[in-house]
Amino acid sequence: MKLFYFVDLFELDHNANQKKIATFKLSEGEGGGVEIDGDNDNPIVENIKREGIFDYKYVRPGKLYPYDGMSFLENLKYHFRSGYLLATDVKEKAVD
Amino acid sequence: MFEGHGFEKQQEIPPQPAVDFESVLEKGEIENARQLEGSWGIDLVKIKDDGDALFRPDLMSDFIFEAKGMEARRSDLELMAYKIDQILEFNLIPAVVNRTVRNLKGSLQRRIQNFHDGYGIEWENDVKPEEITRAAVFDHILDVRDRAPHNFIIDSSAGKIWLIDHDFYMFFWEGEYPRTFIVEKAREMGLVVLGGPDVVSLERFLAHADSLTIGAKPEVMEIIKKARDRAEVLLEEGQIPVANI
Numbered sequence: 491m492k493l494f495y496f497v498d499l500f501e502l503d504h505n506a507n508q509k510k511i512a513t514f515k516l517s518e519g520e521g522g523g524v525e526i527d528g529d530n531d532n533p534i535v536e537n538i539k540r541e542g543i544f545d546y547k548y549v550r551p552g553k554l555y556p557y558d559g560m561s562f563l564e565n566l567k568y569h570f571r572s573g574y575l576l577a578t579d580v581k582e583k584a585v586d
Numbered sequence: 587m588f589e590g591h592g593f594e595k596q597q598e599i600p601p602q603p604a605v606d607f608e609s610v611l612e613k614g615e616i617e618n619a620r621q622l623e624g625s626w627g628i629d630l631v632k633i634k635d636d637g638d639a640l641f642r643p644d645l646m647s648d649f650i651f652e653a654k655g656m657e658a659r660r661s662d663l664e665l666m667a668y669k670i671d672q673i674l675e676f677n678l679i680p681a682v683v684n685r686t687v688r689n690l691k692g693s694l695q696r697r698i699q700n701f702h703d704g705y706g707i708e709w710e711n712d713v714k715p716e717e718i719t720r721a722a723v724f725d726h727i728l729d730v731r732d733r734a735p736h737n738f739i740i741d742s743s744a745g746k747i748w749l750i751d752h753d754f755y756m757f758f759w760e761g762e763y764p765r766t767f768i769v770e771k772a773r774e775m776g777l778v779v780l781g782g783p784d785v786v787s788l789e790r791f792l793a794h795a796d797s798l799t800i801g802a803k804p805e806v807m808e809i810i811k812k813a814r815d816r817a818e819v820l821l822e823e824g825q826i827p828v829a830n831i
Contacts, residue, residue, distance in 0.1 A: 500623050504699055506630055506638055508623055533705040537735065544732075544761050551762045567625040572750045573640040575703065575736055576624030 492585050494518070497566045498578045499534070508576075511535065514556070516563055524556040524563055534575065543569040607681035607696045610636045619687055631687060631694060641685070643692035650754045658805035660753045661693040666798065666806050667752035670728070670813065673794045674787040676720040678749045698748050704735030704767070712742035715777055721747045722772035723784055726826050727791075727816045728809065731764040732756050738768065757809055769826060778826040788817045 495516040500508040512528030512535050526535060542553030545561065546568035554562040563580050570577040614633035619641065622628045629641040644659040651659055661684045671679040682695040702709070710718060725733050737751035747768070772778050780788070795814045799807045820826065 498623070501703075502622070502630075502697075504701075506697065506699075534703065534736075537705055544759075544765075546755060546759065546761075549759075549761055568755065570624075570736055571626055571753070572737055573622060573624075573628045573630075573642070573697075574701070574739060574750065576622055576626070576628065578623065579625045 492518070493582045494585060495560065495563060495580050495582050497563050497580055499528075499566065499570055500576050500578075501534075502574050502576070514563055514566060516559055521559065523559050526556065538569070605636075608683055611639055611681055611683040611694050611696065612685065616687065627690075629687060630697070637699070638697050639694050640697050641687045641692055641694045643687070643690040645690055645692070647754065654758070656758075656803075656805050658803040659691075661691065662803055662806055663754070663757060663809075664693040664695065664752050666802070666809065667728070667749075667756075669798055670791065670795075670810075671724065671749075673791050673798075674720075674724065675790070676724055676787065678717075678721055678724055678747060679752070680748055680750070695750075698739060698741060700741050700743055701739040701748065702742065704738045704740065706740070709735075709740050710771055710775065712740050712745065713747055714745035715775070716781065716783075717745060717747050718768065718772050718775065719777045719779075719781070719784065720787075721749060722769045722778065722826055723780070723788070723820070724749065725766060725769050727788075727813045727820060728757070729764075729812060729816060730756050730766060731759040731761075733769070734765045734767045758805075772826065773828065778828075780820070780824055785821065788821050791817055792821075 497514045499511045501511050502508055511532055512526050515525045515527060517523050517525055528535060539556060542555045543565055545554055546565050554565055556562055566577040567579055610633060614636050617632040617634045619629040619631045622630055627643050627646040631639045631641045633639060642660060644661050647660045664682050665684055668679045668682045680696040680698055682693050685694040687694065732755045739748045739750065792814060795810055798810050
């Protein structure tokens with residue numbers, strides 16, 4: 491059994507329904523980056539892949555990108571925190 | 587053919603009866619509260635006969651303030667930002683009040699229904715130019731640290747910007763470079779010079795800023811004092827400086 495780690499990103503629509511935009515999954519193996527399931531052309535996904543996000547959690551200099559793996563994953567909830575856009579904590583799932 | 591701003595193409599919206607959103611948020615009967623999927627324990631709160639709102643409980647972000655030894659909480663900062671916006675009469679921040687929901691203290695903020703996020707490539711074409719100047723003035727005097735496309739939304743039918751996420755990271759984030767996305771956009775578009783109404787707004791803020799510090803927590807007082815100082819300089823200069831200071 492393996493554990494994999496992921497974060498879901500939701501957007502609130504005009505009718506107050508949440509729609510999942512993407513799932514960010516930590517790749518297996520050491521030094522693994524984050525893979526993105528969902529519409530990679532979505533402007534939000536495309537923007538954070540290109541622009542990166544800041545390290546809110548540890549305030550380390552520089553930006554974090556999907557290739558930064560868990561550090562990127564952990565910071566998504568700090569980046570998307572308004573409710574209109576909202577990321578989950580890092581979740582884990584067991585896979586056989 | 588002249589291509590104007592996107593908002594000019596929209597139909598004129600007939601005048602709507604004014605809604606006192608603050609009273610609705612403070613006293614409206616809560617029909618139900620549904621926790622949104624995601625972090626921070628945010629609830630979508632349905633207010634009987636009066637739409638809905640987003641409730642952000644302080645409990646979920648207290649650890650951030652406690653780690654810095656701060657007395658203020660997220661709801662204090664959200665309310666302070668809203669009150670400053672009200673004094674300026676910019677109408678950039680959706681109405682917000684402090685309220686207890688499901689036995690948790692936090693901020694309850696009107697949910698904007700007609701919006702798109704700031705990730706559109708040319709969102710600025712959907713917004714009135716004076717709205718960009720006002721948002722830039724607000725962000726400049728408050729010396730915001732984290733204004734990026736994830737914390738403002740656009741109502742293109744009204745040509746409006748709504749600013750959100752006035753929390754620890756907006757005012758105290760200590761990272762390498764603060765993000766001042768709207769100020770930078772205003773500079774890029776040459777919308778940094780104060781107009782007459784902006785001057786009046788800033789003078790009104792200077793006249794009333796001290797009233798916001800009565801009974802306020804130290805961190806809120808510190809933000810307001812800095813905002814007052816920056817507003818004074820801005821009035822002297824007549825425009826937002828070309829670089830962040």
